[in-house]
Amino acid sequence: MNKIKLFSTIFILSIILIGCSMGKSKGTSMTPLEIQTMQTRTYESNYSLTFNSVMSVFQDLGFTVEIADKDSGLIKSSGTTESSGFLYEFFTGYSATSQTVATATIEQIGKQVSVRLSFTQIDKDSSWYGKEDREDTQILDLKIYQSAFEKIENAIFYRENAQ
Numbered sequence: 001m002n003k004i005k006l007f008s009t010i011f012i013l014s015i016i017l018i019g020c021s022m023g024k025s026k027g028t029s030m031t032p033l034e035i036q037t038m039q040t041r042t043y044e045s046n047y048s049l050t051f052n053s054v055m056s057v058f059q060d061l062g063f064t065v066e067i068a069d070k071d072s073g074l075i076k077s078s079g080t081t082e083s084s085g086f087l088y089e090f091f092t093g094y095s096a097t098s099q100t101v102a103t104a105t106i107e108q109i110g111k112q113v114s115v116r117l118s119f120t121q122i123d124k125d126s127s128w129y130g131k132e133d134r135e136d137t138q139i140l141d142l143k144i145y146q147s148a149f150e151k152i153e154n155a156i157f158y159r160e161n162a163q
């Protein structure tokens with residue numbers, strides 16, 4: 001009888017541990033260095049022109065610039081918020097919103113200017129009963145970063161040739 005209790009206890013603990021480890025994973029197979037490489041580009045341009053180009057591209061992509069500090073090189077912007085809709089909220093008592101936030105860090109390194117972009121998806125859920133959840137997910141789609149950097153490069157080229 002003791003063997004059955006011991007086996008049952010071990011079996012139940014194993015199930016619990018496996019269940020806990022199989023939770024929702026937001027992990028990525030990318031290393032921090034691979035993420036940094038994807039998110040960073042250097043340009044042979046002056047700092048001010050590059051900063052203005054990044055800010056302009058964020059606005060062209062539909063983001064609203066919230067913070068733009070040339071001294072620190074930080075630009076933070078937010079995209080439009082998508083909502084679950086009034087009828088859904090009215091009948092379920094539950095609302096969900098989603099928004100993309102873009103940040104850029106710009107710094108002068110020697111004769112080059114380094115730009116690091118980061119895009120984050122923010123999902124918020126709330127109910128009439130006061131429960132709120134927030135989930136921030138870093139966007140790691142190479143095509144998004146390549147497209148943004150291409151637009152920044154074009155903006156820099158345009159500004160350099162317009163002077």
